[in-house]
Amino acid sequence: xxxxxxxxxxxxxxxxxxxxxxxxxxxxxxxxxxxxxxxxxxxxxxxxxxxxxxxxxxxxxxxxxxxxxxxxxxxxxxxxxxxxxxxxxxxxxxxxxxxxxxxxxxxxxxxxxxxxxxxxxxxxxxxxxxxxxxxxxxxxxxxxxxxxxxxxxxxxxxxxxxxxxxxxxxxxxxxxxxxxxxxxxxxxxxxxxxxxxxxxxxxxxxxxxxxxxxxxxxxxxxxxxxxxxxxxxxxxxxxxxxxxxxxxxxxxxxxxxxxxxxxxxxxxxxxxxxxxxxxxxxxxxxxxxxxxxxxxxxxxxxxxxxxxxxxxxxxxxxxxxxxxxxxxxxxxxxxxxxxxxxxxxxxxxxxxxxxxxxxxxxxxxxxxxxxxxxxxxxxxxxxxxxxxxxxxxxxxxxxxxxxxxxxxxxxxxxxxx
Ligand code: PMP
Ligand code: GLU
Numbered sequence: 001x002x003x004x005x006x007x008x009x010x011x012x013x014x015x016x017x018x019x020x021x022x023x024x025x026x027x028x029x030x031x032x033x034x035x036x037x038x039x040x041x042x043x044x045x046x047x048x049x050x051x052x053x054x055x056x057x058x059x060x061x062x063x064x065x066x067x068x069x070x071x072x073x074x075x076x077x078x079x080x081x082x083x084x085x086x087x088x089x090x091x092x093x094x095x096x097x098x099x100x101x102x103x104x105x106x107x108x109x110x111x112x113x114x115x116x117x118x119x120x121x122x123x124x125x126x127x128x129x130x131x132x133x134x135x136x137x138x139x140x141x142x143x144x145x146x147x148x149x150x151x152x153x154x155x156x157x158x159x160x161x162x163x164x165x166x167x168x169x170x171x172x173x174x175x176x177x178x179x180x181x182x183x184x185x186x187x188x189x190x191x192x193x194x195x196x197x198x199x200x201x202x203x204x205x206x207x208x209x210x211x212x213x214x215x216x217x218x219x220x221x222x223x224x225x226x227x228x229x230x231x232x233x234x235x236x237x238x239x240x241x242x243x244x245x246x247x248x249x250x251x252x253x254x255x256x257x258x259x260x261x262x263x264x265x266x267x268x269x270x271x272x273x274x275x276x277x278x279x280x281x282x283x284x285x286x287x288x289x290x291x292x293x294x295x296x297x298x299x300x301x302x303x304x305x306x307x308x309x310x311x312x313x314x315x316x317x318x319x320x321x322x323x324x325x326x327x328x329x330x331x332x333x334x335x336x337x338x339x340x341x342x343x344x345x346x347x348x349x350x351x352x353x354x355x356x357x358x359x360x361x362x363x364x365x366x367x368x369x370x371x372x373x374x375x376x377x378x379x380x381x382x383x384x385x386x387x388x389x390x391x392x393x394x395x396x397x398x399x400x401x402x403x404x405x406x407x408x409x410x411x412x413x414x415x416x417x
Contacts, residue, residue, distance in 0.1 A: 026375035054303050080280065114244075115258075122178060162190055177209070182217065184329075189335075194232070222331040223307075239263060321404070359382055
């Protein structure tokens with residue numbers, strides 16, 4: 001057989017423009033890099049990936065084992081088992097006094113899939129999505145896949161990384177179709193208070209064609225007050241989608257379980273999409289999720305207490321770290337310092353210059369893996385996950401301090417005018 005067709009095939013470019021243009025997930029990329037270096041024998045402290053280091057609570061594990069023995073081994077309804085959807089209906093009623101129908105609840109393979117389902121279900125090419133920054137890393141990639149346009153609205157540490165209703169309103173155009181944010185926020189840890197959500201709602205009521213997508217996956221990792229949602233604000237329930245999941249509050253990242261609660265039309269569209277993509281999420285994981293959503297919350301509260309302690313430790317340890325401007329996070333499990341003070345400092349013959357190079361510097365000189373704020377729409381910052389042991393937090397910060405002292409401090413420091 002001639003080898004010509006094979007040669008031709010090797011020369012062709014097979015991947016779509018869609019994928020060629022897509023940014024790789026920076027959190028996952030850094031986590032993979034850190035893992036590879038560890039395998040090569042380097043002692044890396046990996047603060048790149050945000051995932052609880054706790055085990056899934058025992059009663060959830062047991063429910064999964066029981067589900068295996070009980071032969072929950074078949075395809076499930078696309079949106080999930082009816083009793084699981086009902087558990088979310090109850091949760092929405094109890095926690096947010098929001099009455100929804102089971103048909104409005106769709107379970108998916110992680111909140112990540114819930115998000116892409118909603119974006120693909122709602123957005124048309126050219127639609128605009130208001131994206132307060134810093135935003136979670138995958139939102140922009142997902143918006144891009146939906147062929148829509150992200151309209152990024154920067155915020156500062158001084159404002160607690162929150163944008164005002166006026167800022168949002170100034171960015172609205174006839175093409176604006178969606179507002180997308182997380183609260184508690186990954187990466188900043190900012191938590192929108194009821195009054196702040198109300199102020200957004202007052203403005204949004206003037207623009208009934210904007211759908212709000214509220215990512216509440218960190219609802220249980222919150223260090224003060226009660227969890228609030230846009231769905232509770234007057235006139236907003238009918239056009240709010242809540243995205244949530246089991247990964248963070250129940251330490252179930254690997255189980256891949258998320259859900260959306262959406263207006264019926266959007267929910268039906270998500271079911272249609274999911275029916276073509278994944279059929280449904282795993283049957284065993286769904287039975288485990290039922291135990292999580294309807295069982296005791298002691299383990300979740302214990303984990304949240306541990307995250308609070310780690311936050312306090314990390315803030316205390318970084319208090320006098322030079323060139324480190326970090327608001328105290330009210331939720332989630334990240335530090336998101338502004339490190340632009342160091343951009344003028346010379347490393348390997350060149351100014352540090354930007355946050356991505358700072359993450360390179362920290363990986364090489366401190367052996368600490370972090371993620372550049374660029375990936376979250378805040379190019380002056382870096383993100384560190386503190387969902388790890390207190391020893392790791394202390395050691396990582398000690399290493400960063402040493403690296404700043406030994407490799408940067410003798411250089412010109414502040415590049416800003
Ligand atoms: N939203 C935010 C804000 C997140 O931090 C994460 C974490 N991966 C997700 C969504 C997706 O979570 P998962 O797919 O693990 O449920
Ligand atoms: N939510 C985590 C993070 O932001 C997991 C990584 C991911 O899903 O991209 O690090």
